[in-house]
Amino acid sequence: MARAEALSLRHHIENAPADQFFFDRATTVGVADLNRGTSLNGRLAVLAGRSVLIATTSQLTSGLALIELDGVARRITILPPDVDPAHLGALIATAEVDAVVVDGDTSVLFSNVPLVVTCTPHIAPSEHVPRAGLVTEWVLLTSGTTGVPKMAVHSIAGLAAAVPPQKFSETVVWATFYDIRRYGGLQIFLRALIGGASLILSSAGEPIADHLGRLGRHGVTHLSGTPSHWRRALMSPDIGKIAPGYVRLSGEISDQAVLDNLRAAFPNSSVGHAYASTEAGVAFAVNDGLAGFPAAYFDGVRDGVEMKVVEGSLHIRSPGTASRYVTPQSGPLLDTDRFVDTGDMVERRGDRYFFVGRKGGIINIGGLKVHPEEVEAVINRHPLVRMSLVRSRQSPITGAIVVAEVVLKPADQPAPKEAEVRNDILRLCRDALPRHKVPVSISFVPALAVAATGKLARRG
Protein backbone atom coordinates (compact mmCIF):
# COMPACT_ATOMS: atom_id res chain seq x y z
CA MET A 1 0.00 0.00 0.00
CA ALA A 2 1.26 3.46 -0.83
CA ARG A 3 1.85 5.51 2.27
CA ALA A 4 1.76 9.15 3.10
CA GLU A 5 5.49 9.73 3.60
CA ALA A 6 6.76 11.88 6.44
CA LEU A 7 4.89 14.94 5.25
CA SER A 8 3.66 17.29 7.92
CA LEU A 9 -0.06 17.98 8.14
CA ARG A 10 0.68 21.47 6.85
CA HIS A 11 1.90 19.92 3.56
CA HIS A 12 -1.29 17.89 3.27
CA ILE A 13 -3.50 20.97 3.33
CA GLU A 14 -1.49 22.96 0.75
CA ASN A 15 -3.94 21.88 -1.94
CA ALA A 16 -6.98 21.69 0.30
CA PRO A 17 -10.15 21.98 -1.80
CA ALA A 18 -12.20 25.15 -1.27
CA ASP A 19 -15.14 23.01 -0.10
CA GLN A 20 -13.22 21.16 2.63
CA PHE A 21 -14.65 22.18 6.00
CA PHE A 22 -14.50 21.20 9.65
CA PHE A 23 -17.89 21.54 11.29
CA ASP A 24 -18.85 21.45 14.93
CA ARG A 25 -22.12 22.48 16.53
CA ALA A 26 -21.17 26.15 16.71
CA THR A 27 -18.60 26.79 13.99
CA THR A 28 -17.53 26.03 10.43
CA VAL A 29 -13.87 26.37 9.43
CA GLY A 30 -12.55 26.25 5.85
CA VAL A 31 -9.43 24.06 5.99
CA ALA A 32 -7.70 25.99 3.17
CA ASP A 33 -7.92 29.17 5.28
CA LEU A 34 -5.14 27.74 7.47
CA ASN A 35 -2.74 28.14 4.52
CA ARG A 36 -3.02 31.92 4.89
CA GLY A 37 -3.96 32.24 8.53
CA THR A 38 -3.74 30.94 12.05
CA SER A 39 -6.03 29.76 14.82
CA LEU A 40 -3.34 30.52 17.42
CA ASN A 41 -3.61 34.33 17.57
CA GLY A 42 -0.32 34.76 15.74
CA ARG A 43 1.57 32.86 18.42
CA LEU A 44 2.59 29.77 16.44
CA ALA A 45 6.18 31.03 16.17
CA VAL A 46 6.66 31.06 19.95
CA LEU A 47 5.54 27.40 20.10
CA ALA A 48 8.25 26.33 17.63
CA GLY A 49 10.53 23.63 19.04
CA ARG A 50 8.50 23.25 22.24
CA SER A 51 6.79 20.28 23.86
CA VAL A 52 3.16 21.36 23.57
CA LEU A 53 0.15 19.94 25.39
CA ILE A 54 -3.07 20.35 23.42
CA ALA A 55 -5.68 20.82 26.15
CA THR A 56 -8.58 22.52 24.42
CA THR A 57 -12.15 21.75 25.40
CA SER A 58 -13.44 21.46 21.82
CA GLN A 59 -12.39 18.89 19.25
CA LEU A 60 -12.39 21.54 16.53
CA THR A 61 -9.71 23.72 18.14
CA SER A 62 -7.67 20.59 18.95
CA GLY A 63 -7.76 19.67 15.27
CA LEU A 64 -6.73 23.14 14.12
CA ALA A 65 -3.85 23.25 16.63
CA LEU A 66 -2.67 19.81 15.46
CA ILE A 67 -2.47 21.00 11.85
CA GLU A 68 -0.55 24.13 12.80
CA LEU A 69 1.82 22.46 15.27
CA ASP A 70 2.80 19.30 13.36
CA GLY A 71 6.28 19.92 12.02
CA VAL A 72 6.66 23.05 14.19
CA ALA A 73 6.54 21.74 17.77
CA ARG A 74 9.14 19.27 19.04
CA ARG A 75 6.43 17.17 20.66
CA ILE A 76 2.63 17.30 20.69
CA THR A 77 0.77 15.62 23.55
CA ILE A 78 -2.97 15.33 22.97
CA LEU A 79 -5.14 15.51 26.08
CA PRO A 80 -8.43 13.58 25.72
CA PRO A 81 -11.46 15.21 27.39
CA ASP A 82 -12.01 12.53 30.03
CA VAL A 83 -8.57 12.58 31.70
CA ASP A 84 -8.69 13.01 35.47
CA PRO A 85 -7.36 16.55 36.22
CA ALA A 86 -5.47 14.98 39.16
CA HIS A 87 -3.15 13.34 36.60
CA LEU A 88 -2.34 16.57 34.73
CA GLY A 89 0.76 17.35 36.79
CA ALA A 90 2.29 13.93 36.17
CA LEU A 91 1.46 14.04 32.45
CA ILE A 92 2.99 17.51 32.07
CA ALA A 93 6.16 16.46 33.89
CA THR A 94 6.49 13.18 31.99
CA ALA A 95 6.10 14.78 28.56
CA GLU A 96 8.34 17.71 29.57
CA VAL A 97 5.54 20.04 28.51
CA ASP A 98 6.68 23.66 28.27
CA ALA A 99 3.64 25.12 26.48
CA VAL A 100 -0.11 24.49 26.54
CA VAL A 101 -2.77 25.27 23.96
CA VAL A 102 -6.21 26.00 25.47
CA ASP A 103 -9.44 27.41 24.05
CA GLY A 104 -11.17 28.72 27.13
CA ASP A 105 -10.76 29.78 30.68
CA THR A 106 -8.79 26.74 31.82
CA SER A 107 -5.33 28.31 32.09
CA VAL A 108 -5.61 28.09 35.91
CA LEU A 109 -5.00 24.33 35.50
CA PHE A 110 -1.67 25.07 33.86
CA SER A 111 -0.13 27.69 36.15
CA ASN A 112 3.11 25.68 36.25
CA VAL A 113 3.58 25.71 32.48
CA PRO A 114 5.66 28.66 31.21
CA LEU A 115 3.59 29.39 28.10
CA VAL A 116 -0.18 29.19 27.58
CA VAL A 117 -1.52 29.95 24.08
CA THR A 118 -5.19 30.30 23.18
CA CYS A 119 -6.60 28.65 20.07
CA THR A 120 -9.83 29.89 18.47
CA PRO A 121 -11.86 28.51 15.58
CA HIS A 122 -11.69 31.92 13.92
CA ILE A 123 -8.78 31.89 11.50
CA ALA A 124 -6.96 35.22 11.55
CA PRO A 125 -5.00 36.16 8.40
CA SER A 126 -1.27 35.72 8.95
CA GLU A 127 1.57 36.51 6.57
CA HIS A 128 4.23 34.66 8.48
CA VAL A 129 3.35 31.00 8.66
CA PRO A 130 6.37 29.22 10.21
CA ARG A 131 7.89 26.50 8.06
CA ALA A 132 7.06 22.98 9.16
CA GLY A 133 10.54 21.50 9.18
CA LEU A 134 10.66 19.29 12.30
CA VAL A 135 9.58 15.67 12.65
CA THR A 136 7.20 16.16 15.57
CA GLU A 137 6.70 13.45 18.18
CA TRP A 138 2.99 12.75 18.68
CA VAL A 139 2.09 11.49 22.15
CA LEU A 140 -1.27 9.76 22.61
CA LEU A 141 -2.72 8.71 25.94
CA THR A 142 -3.93 5.16 26.48
CA SER A 143 -7.28 4.53 28.12
CA GLY A 144 -6.79 1.03 29.50
CA THR A 145 -4.87 1.75 32.68
CA THR A 146 -5.73 2.78 36.19
CA GLY A 147 -3.83 5.75 37.54
CA VAL A 148 -1.90 8.02 35.20
CA PRO A 149 -2.51 7.04 31.54
CA LYS A 150 0.43 5.62 29.60
CA MET A 151 1.83 7.91 26.92
CA ALA A 152 2.57 6.25 23.58
CA VAL A 153 4.95 7.96 21.14
CA HIS A 154 3.95 8.03 17.46
CA SER A 155 5.11 9.87 14.34
CA ILE A 156 2.81 11.40 11.75
CA ALA A 157 4.14 8.86 9.22
CA GLY A 158 3.12 6.01 11.53
CA LEU A 159 -0.24 7.53 12.40
CA ALA A 160 -0.98 8.00 8.70
CA ALA A 161 0.43 4.58 7.70
CA ALA A 162 -3.05 3.15 7.07
CA VAL A 163 -4.45 6.34 5.50
CA PRO A 164 -4.69 6.38 1.68
CA PRO A 165 -2.41 9.28 0.63
CA GLN A 166 -4.48 10.50 -2.32
CA LYS A 167 -7.44 12.87 -2.22
CA PHE A 168 -10.93 11.40 -2.59
CA SER A 169 -12.19 11.69 -6.18
CA GLU A 170 -15.82 12.18 -5.10
CA THR A 171 -17.28 14.45 -2.43
CA VAL A 172 -16.74 12.78 0.92
CA VAL A 173 -18.05 14.03 4.27
CA TRP A 174 -16.55 12.16 7.21
CA ALA A 175 -17.88 12.05 10.74
CA THR A 176 -17.04 10.08 13.82
CA PHE A 177 -18.84 9.38 17.06
CA TYR A 178 -15.37 9.14 18.61
CA ASP A 179 -13.37 11.99 19.98
CA ILE A 180 -10.50 12.87 17.62
CA ARG A 181 -8.20 13.14 20.66
CA ARG A 182 -8.26 9.36 21.02
CA TYR A 183 -6.47 7.04 18.57
CA GLY A 184 -9.62 5.83 16.78
CA GLY A 185 -10.99 9.33 16.27
CA LEU A 186 -7.59 10.70 15.25
CA GLN A 187 -7.51 8.14 12.42
CA ILE A 188 -10.76 9.61 11.08
CA PHE A 189 -9.41 13.15 11.44
CA LEU A 190 -6.34 12.15 9.37
CA ARG A 191 -8.42 10.32 6.77
CA ALA A 192 -10.59 13.39 6.23
CA LEU A 193 -7.72 15.87 6.34
CA ILE A 194 -5.37 13.97 4.02
CA GLY A 195 -8.20 12.87 1.72
CA GLY A 196 -9.41 16.45 1.24
CA ALA A 197 -12.78 15.59 2.83
CA SER A 198 -14.91 17.60 5.21
CA LEU A 199 -15.29 16.38 8.78
CA ILE A 200 -18.23 16.80 11.15
CA LEU A 201 -17.12 16.82 14.79
CA SER A 202 -19.35 16.11 17.76
CA SER A 203 -19.69 18.68 20.52
CA ALA A 204 -19.56 17.88 24.22
CA GLY A 205 -22.98 17.10 25.68
CA GLU A 206 -24.74 17.19 22.31
CA PRO A 207 -27.87 15.01 22.37
CA ILE A 208 -27.79 12.09 19.90
CA ALA A 209 -30.86 13.43 18.08
CA ASP A 210 -29.18 16.82 17.47
CA HIS A 211 -25.95 15.15 16.42
CA LEU A 212 -27.69 12.83 13.93
CA GLY A 213 -29.68 15.80 12.60
CA ARG A 214 -26.47 17.73 12.02
CA LEU A 215 -24.81 14.74 10.33
CA GLY A 216 -27.83 14.49 8.03
CA ARG A 217 -27.85 18.20 7.15
CA HIS A 218 -24.16 18.15 6.23
CA GLY A 219 -24.73 15.02 4.13
CA VAL A 220 -22.42 12.62 5.96
CA THR A 221 -21.11 9.92 3.60
CA HIS A 222 -18.55 8.16 5.84
CA LEU A 223 -19.32 7.51 9.50
CA SER A 224 -17.39 5.64 12.16
CA GLY A 225 -17.94 4.76 15.82
CA THR A 226 -17.72 1.97 18.34
CA PRO A 227 -20.36 -0.79 18.40
CA SER A 228 -21.77 0.94 21.49
CA HIS A 229 -22.01 4.28 19.64
CA TRP A 230 -23.78 2.52 16.79
CA ARG A 231 -26.20 0.64 19.06
CA ARG A 232 -27.19 3.94 20.63
CA ALA A 233 -27.69 5.44 17.15
CA LEU A 234 -29.76 2.40 16.10
CA MET A 235 -32.01 2.96 19.12
CA SER A 236 -32.58 6.60 18.15
CA PRO A 237 -35.72 7.56 16.20
CA ASP A 238 -33.45 10.00 14.32
CA ILE A 239 -31.33 7.28 12.69
CA GLY A 240 -33.34 7.88 9.49
CA LYS A 241 -31.83 11.36 9.17
CA ILE A 242 -28.53 9.91 7.96
CA ALA A 243 -27.68 7.71 4.98
CA PRO A 244 -23.93 7.15 5.00
CA GLY A 245 -22.58 4.97 2.20
CA TYR A 246 -19.63 3.87 4.31
CA VAL A 247 -20.17 2.66 7.87
CA ARG A 248 -17.26 1.62 10.07
CA LEU A 249 -16.98 0.16 13.58
CA SER A 250 -13.91 -0.19 15.76
CA GLY A 251 -12.69 0.23 19.31
CA GLU A 252 -14.75 -2.65 20.72
CA ILE A 253 -15.75 -6.13 19.64
CA SER A 254 -18.26 -5.94 16.75
CA ASP A 255 -20.82 -8.71 17.20
CA GLN A 256 -22.99 -10.12 14.43
CA ALA A 257 -26.14 -8.43 15.75
CA VAL A 258 -24.79 -4.89 15.42
CA LEU A 259 -23.35 -5.63 11.96
CA ASP A 260 -26.67 -7.13 10.78
CA ASN A 261 -28.69 -4.25 12.21
CA LEU A 262 -26.46 -1.69 10.48
CA ARG A 263 -26.83 -3.52 7.18
CA ALA A 264 -30.60 -3.50 7.62
CA ALA A 265 -30.62 0.20 8.55
CA PHE A 266 -28.33 1.19 5.65
CA PRO A 267 -29.04 -1.41 2.93
CA ASN A 268 -26.96 0.41 0.29
CA SER A 269 -23.94 0.96 2.52
CA SER A 270 -20.64 -0.77 2.91
CA VAL A 271 -20.57 -1.91 6.56
CA GLY A 272 -17.21 -3.00 7.95
CA HIS A 273 -15.28 -3.22 11.18
CA ALA A 274 -11.64 -2.57 11.92
CA TYR A 275 -9.11 -3.31 14.61
CA ALA A 276 -6.73 -0.70 15.99
CA SER A 277 -5.28 0.35 19.32
CA THR A 278 -3.32 3.31 20.65
CA GLU A 279 -0.16 1.22 20.94
CA ALA A 280 -0.57 -1.21 18.03
CA GLY A 281 -1.94 1.23 15.46
CA VAL A 282 -4.34 0.12 12.71
CA ALA A 283 -4.05 -3.63 12.15
CA PHE A 284 -6.84 -4.72 9.81
CA ALA A 285 -10.32 -4.12 8.40
CA VAL A 286 -13.05 -6.74 7.91
CA ASN A 287 -15.44 -6.07 5.05
CA ASP A 288 -17.30 -9.38 4.60
CA GLY A 289 -20.08 -8.38 6.99
CA LEU A 290 -19.18 -11.07 9.52
CA ALA A 291 -17.99 -10.78 13.11
CA GLY A 292 -14.42 -11.88 13.85
CA PHE A 293 -11.73 -11.97 11.17
CA PRO A 294 -10.37 -14.57 8.74
CA ALA A 295 -7.58 -16.82 10.01
CA ALA A 296 -5.81 -16.05 6.72
CA TYR A 297 -4.99 -12.60 8.15
CA PHE A 298 -2.14 -14.34 10.01
CA ASP A 299 -0.51 -15.43 6.72
CA GLY A 300 2.49 -13.27 5.83
CA VAL A 301 2.48 -9.48 5.71
CA ARG A 302 -0.78 -7.68 4.83
CA ASP A 303 -0.58 -3.93 4.09
CA GLY A 304 2.66 -3.84 6.06
CA VAL A 305 1.04 -5.52 9.09
CA GLU A 306 2.08 -8.86 10.61
CA MET A 307 0.09 -10.61 13.31
CA LYS A 308 0.63 -13.58 15.61
CA VAL A 309 -1.07 -15.08 18.66
CA VAL A 310 1.01 -15.62 21.79
CA GLU A 311 -0.74 -17.37 24.69
CA GLY A 312 -4.09 -16.31 23.28
CA SER A 313 -3.17 -12.64 22.96
CA LEU A 314 -3.01 -10.85 19.59
CA HIS A 315 0.44 -9.45 18.75
CA ILE A 316 1.00 -6.91 15.95
CA ARG A 317 4.05 -5.60 14.11
CA SER A 318 3.55 -2.76 11.63
CA PRO A 319 4.78 0.69 10.57
CA GLY A 320 1.75 2.09 12.43
CA THR A 321 2.68 0.91 15.92
CA ALA A 322 3.87 3.38 18.52
CA SER A 323 7.65 3.28 18.96
CA ARG A 324 7.82 3.49 22.77
CA TYR A 325 6.26 4.97 25.88
CA VAL A 326 7.52 8.41 26.89
CA THR A 327 8.81 6.98 30.17
CA PRO A 328 10.74 3.73 30.40
CA GLN A 329 8.86 3.01 33.69
CA SER A 330 5.75 2.26 31.64
CA GLY A 331 7.60 -0.85 30.40
CA PRO A 332 8.66 -1.78 26.89
CA LEU A 333 5.97 -1.09 24.30
CA LEU A 334 7.54 -3.41 21.69
CA ASP A 335 9.04 -6.85 22.27
CA THR A 336 12.49 -7.67 20.94
CA ASP A 337 10.98 -8.53 17.52
CA ARG A 338 9.14 -5.17 17.51
CA PHE A 339 5.71 -6.76 18.04
CA VAL A 340 3.11 -5.06 20.29
CA ASP A 341 1.17 -7.31 22.66
CA THR A 342 -2.35 -5.86 22.29
CA GLY A 343 -3.70 -7.69 25.36
CA ASP A 344 -6.77 -8.55 23.28
CA MET A 345 -7.50 -12.26 23.61
CA VAL A 346 -8.55 -14.14 20.46
CA GLU A 347 -9.91 -17.63 19.88
CA ARG A 348 -10.05 -19.63 16.65
CA ARG A 349 -13.38 -21.15 15.59
CA GLY A 350 -13.21 -22.82 12.17
CA ASP A 351 -11.50 -20.53 9.70
CA ARG A 352 -12.10 -17.34 11.70
CA TYR A 353 -10.72 -15.75 14.83
CA PHE A 354 -12.95 -14.00 17.37
CA PHE A 355 -12.12 -11.55 20.14
CA VAL A 356 -13.04 -13.01 23.53
CA GLY A 357 -11.95 -10.33 26.01
CA ARG A 358 -8.96 -8.61 27.55
CA LYS A 359 -5.91 -10.15 29.13
CA GLY A 360 -6.06 -9.55 32.88
CA GLY A 361 -9.83 -9.39 32.73
CA ILE A 362 -10.08 -5.66 31.91
CA ILE A 363 -13.72 -4.98 31.08
CA ASN A 364 -14.72 -2.61 28.26
CA ILE A 365 -18.10 -1.00 28.88
CA GLY A 366 -19.07 0.97 25.81
CA GLY A 367 -15.46 2.16 25.50
CA LEU A 368 -14.88 2.80 29.21
CA LYS A 369 -12.34 0.44 30.76
CA VAL A 370 -12.75 -1.17 34.16
CA HIS A 371 -10.06 -3.05 36.04
CA PRO A 372 -11.79 -5.74 38.13
CA GLU A 373 -9.27 -5.17 40.94
CA GLU A 374 -10.37 -1.57 41.57
CA VAL A 375 -13.99 -2.65 42.02
CA GLU A 376 -13.00 -5.65 44.16
CA ALA A 377 -10.99 -3.33 46.41
CA VAL A 378 -14.13 -1.29 47.13
CA ILE A 379 -16.31 -4.37 47.74
CA ASN A 380 -13.67 -5.85 50.05
CA ARG A 381 -13.92 -2.78 52.32
CA HIS A 382 -17.23 -4.14 53.61
CA PRO A 383 -16.53 -5.73 57.02
CA LEU A 384 -18.50 -8.90 56.20
CA VAL A 385 -16.76 -9.57 52.87
CA ARG A 386 -14.00 -12.19 52.81
CA MET A 387 -13.22 -11.87 49.11
CA SER A 388 -14.79 -10.92 45.81
CA LEU A 389 -14.43 -11.48 42.09
CA VAL A 390 -15.52 -8.89 39.55
CA ARG A 391 -16.02 -10.00 35.99
CA SER A 392 -17.76 -8.99 32.82
CA ARG A 393 -21.18 -10.06 31.67
CA GLN A 394 -22.17 -9.71 28.03
CA SER A 395 -24.49 -6.80 27.21
CA PRO A 396 -26.29 -6.24 23.91
CA ILE A 397 -26.19 -2.49 24.61
CA THR A 398 -22.69 -1.68 25.86
CA GLY A 399 -20.85 -4.89 24.93
CA ALA A 400 -20.22 -5.71 28.58
CA ILE A 401 -21.25 -4.73 32.08
CA VAL A 402 -19.75 -5.43 35.51
CA VAL A 403 -20.99 -8.18 37.85
CA ALA A 404 -19.54 -9.35 41.17
CA GLU A 405 -19.35 -12.61 43.10
CA VAL A 406 -18.81 -12.23 46.82
CA VAL A 407 -17.73 -14.65 49.55
CA LEU A 408 -18.93 -13.57 53.02
CA LYS A 409 -17.07 -14.19 56.27
CA PRO A 410 -18.69 -16.77 58.53
CA ALA A 411 -20.82 -14.81 61.00
CA ASP A 412 -20.46 -15.53 64.73
CA GLN A 413 -23.63 -13.66 65.57
CA PRO A 414 -26.92 -13.81 63.67
CA ALA A 415 -25.95 -12.77 60.16
CA PRO A 416 -27.71 -9.82 58.54
CA LYS A 417 -29.91 -10.68 55.59
CA GLU A 418 -28.11 -11.11 52.26
CA ALA A 419 -30.29 -8.41 50.73
CA GLU A 420 -29.08 -5.91 53.34
CA VAL A 421 -25.42 -6.78 52.78
CA ARG A 422 -25.95 -6.53 49.02
CA ASN A 423 -27.44 -3.06 49.40
CA ASP A 424 -24.60 -2.00 51.72
CA ILE A 425 -21.99 -3.18 49.20
CA LEU A 426 -23.76 -1.44 46.32
CA ARG A 427 -23.91 1.77 48.37
CA LEU A 428 -20.15 1.54 49.00
CA CYS A 429 -19.58 1.06 45.26
CA ARG A 430 -21.87 3.95 44.26
CA ASP A 431 -20.12 6.27 46.69
CA ALA A 432 -16.62 5.33 45.56
CA LEU A 433 -16.92 4.51 41.86
CA PRO A 434 -18.29 6.04 38.65
CA ARG A 435 -21.58 4.51 37.49
CA HIS A 436 -20.11 2.18 34.86
CA LYS A 437 -17.92 0.48 37.50
CA VAL A 438 -20.76 -0.33 39.90
CA PRO A 439 -21.71 -4.03 39.60
CA VAL A 440 -25.12 -4.57 38.06
CA SER A 441 -25.56 -7.66 40.20
CA ILE A 442 -23.90 -9.17 43.27
CA SER A 443 -24.21 -12.88 43.90
CA PHE A 444 -23.06 -14.57 47.10
CA VAL A 445 -21.00 -17.70 46.54
CA PRO A 446 -19.49 -20.18 49.03
CA ALA A 447 -15.95 -19.91 47.57
CA LEU A 448 -13.91 -18.48 44.71
CA ALA A 449 -11.28 -20.43 42.77
CA VAL A 450 -7.71 -19.41 43.46
CA ALA A 451 -5.08 -20.30 40.85
CA ALA A 452 -1.73 -21.96 41.60
CA THR A 453 -0.16 -18.49 41.57
CA GLY A 454 -2.22 -17.61 44.63
CA LYS A 455 -4.24 -15.12 42.58
CA LEU A 456 -7.95 -15.23 41.92
CA ALA A 457 -8.70 -17.39 38.90
CA ARG A 458 -10.14 -15.01 36.29
CA ARG A 459 -12.08 -16.52 33.45
CA GLY A 460 -11.94 -15.05 29.92
Added chain:
Amino acid sequence: MSVRLTIMDQMAQVAREHGKTLAPLDDNLALLDSGLDSLGIAVLVARLEDRLGVDPFTTSDDVQFPVTIGDFVRAYENGAR
Protein backbone atom coordinates in the same frame (compact mmCIF):
# COMPACT_ATOMS: atom_id res chain seq x y z
CA MET B 1 -46.25 -8.98 38.19
CA SER B 2 -46.78 -8.61 34.43
CA VAL B 3 -43.80 -8.26 32.09
CA ARG B 4 -44.74 -4.64 31.45
CA LEU B 5 -44.98 -3.80 35.15
CA THR B 6 -41.69 -5.55 35.88
CA ILE B 7 -40.02 -3.44 33.18
CA MET B 8 -41.52 -0.18 34.46
CA ASP B 9 -40.56 -1.09 38.02
CA GLN B 10 -36.96 -1.84 37.00
CA MET B 11 -36.71 1.33 34.89
CA ALA B 12 -37.68 3.37 37.93
CA GLN B 13 -35.18 1.44 40.07
CA VAL B 14 -32.26 1.96 37.64
CA ALA B 15 -33.15 5.64 37.21
CA ARG B 16 -33.05 6.06 41.01
CA GLU B 17 -29.67 4.32 41.27
CA HIS B 18 -28.22 6.42 38.45
CA GLY B 19 -29.62 9.70 39.74
CA LYS B 20 -31.77 10.18 36.62
CA THR B 21 -35.31 11.44 36.31
CA LEU B 22 -37.64 9.33 34.20
CA ALA B 23 -39.85 11.05 31.66
CA PRO B 24 -43.57 10.20 31.75
CA LEU B 25 -43.40 6.78 30.08
CA ASP B 26 -45.46 6.20 26.98
CA ASP B 27 -45.18 3.45 24.35
CA ASN B 28 -44.37 5.98 21.64
CA LEU B 29 -41.60 7.66 23.63
CA ALA B 30 -38.08 6.92 22.36
CA LEU B 31 -36.22 4.71 24.84
CA LEU B 32 -33.27 7.13 24.70
CA ASP B 33 -35.63 9.95 25.73
CA SER B 34 -36.87 8.00 28.78
CA GLY B 35 -34.17 9.49 31.01
CA LEU B 36 -31.93 6.39 30.90
CA ASP B 37 -28.74 6.58 28.84
CA SER B 38 -26.97 3.65 27.13
CA LEU B 39 -25.40 2.50 30.40
CA GLY B 40 -28.77 2.72 32.16
CA ILE B 41 -30.40 0.65 29.41
CA ALA B 42 -27.56 -1.90 29.61
CA VAL B 43 -28.13 -2.25 33.37
CA LEU B 44 -31.89 -2.50 32.81
CA VAL B 45 -31.48 -5.29 30.24
CA ALA B 46 -29.22 -7.26 32.63
CA ARG B 47 -31.62 -6.83 35.57
CA LEU B 48 -34.55 -7.91 33.41
CA GLU B 49 -32.65 -10.99 32.27
CA ASP B 50 -32.18 -11.92 35.94
CA ARG B 51 -35.89 -11.42 36.68
CA LEU B 52 -37.59 -12.58 33.48
CA GLY B 53 -35.00 -15.15 32.40
CA VAL B 54 -34.68 -13.69 28.91
CA ASP B 55 -32.56 -11.14 27.06
CA PRO B 56 -34.43 -10.66 23.78
CA PHE B 57 -31.63 -8.53 22.34
CA THR B 58 -29.02 -11.29 22.60
CA THR B 59 -30.85 -14.61 22.34
CA SER B 60 -32.84 -14.20 19.16
CA ASP B 61 -31.25 -14.72 15.73
CA ASP B 62 -32.96 -11.68 14.32
CA VAL B 63 -32.20 -8.97 16.87
CA GLN B 64 -33.85 -5.59 16.37
CA PHE B 65 -32.60 -2.72 18.48
CA PRO B 66 -35.56 -1.12 20.29
CA VAL B 67 -36.33 2.48 19.41
CA THR B 68 -39.45 3.18 21.50
CA ILE B 69 -40.58 2.03 24.93
CA GLY B 70 -43.29 0.06 23.10
CA ASP B 71 -40.65 -1.79 21.02
CA PHE B 72 -38.74 -2.55 24.19
CA VAL B 73 -41.73 -3.94 26.11
CA ARG B 74 -42.94 -5.97 23.10
CA ALA B 75 -39.51 -7.60 22.72
CA TYR B 76 -39.86 -8.97 26.26
CA GLU B 77 -43.54 -9.88 25.90
CA ASN B 78 -42.70 -11.87 22.75
CA GLY B 79 -39.53 -13.31 24.27
CA ALA B 80 -41.26 -14.43 27.46
CA ARG B 81 -43.81 -16.47 25.56
